[in-house]
Amino acid sequence: MPTVLRIGAFRFHFYSDEGEEPAHIHVDTGDGECKFWLDPVVLAKSINVSPINVRKIERLVFEHRSFLMEKYDEFHRL
Numbered sequence: 001m002p003t004v005l006r007i008g009a010f011r012f013h014f015y016s017d018e019g020e021e022p023a024h025i026h027v028d029t030g031d032g033e034c035k036f037w038l039d040p041v042v043l044a045k046s047i048n049v050s051p052i053n054v055r056k057i058e059r060l061v062f063e064h065r066s067f068l069m070e071k072y073d074e075f076h077r078l
Contacts, residue, residue, distance in 0.1 A: 004071040007060055010053075012068065014075050023072045027057050036061045038069050 004025075005012035011028040018024075023038040032048025034057060041061050046054055061068065 002075060004068065004075075005064060010057060010060065012060075012064075014072065016075075023069060023076075025061060025068050025072070027061075029053055029057075038065060038072065041065060 001013050001015055003011050003013045009030050012025050013028065015026065024035055024044060025038060026033055026035050027049075029049050032046070034046040034049045034054055035044040036042065036058065037044050038061070041058065043054060043058065049057070
């Protein structure tokens with residue numbers, strides 16, 4: 001479960017056993033977790049994450065999308 005980015009209380013990471021899912025990122029908030037598809041950026045699921053934090057995380061995913069895609073490819077496709 002490599003962490004690729006930390007911003008404030010948010011930890012952006014991948015799981016190694018997710019099969020053939022499209023590119024995505026998991027974000028741990030300390031209280032919950034959400035998952036965003038990366039192409040296009042869309043919320044896939046959210047568990048115990050407030051709507052305010054989901055919107056904050058979504059903005060961060062958009063802002064760092066290129067970096068997150070690069071890291072996803074390094075981890076899952078190489």
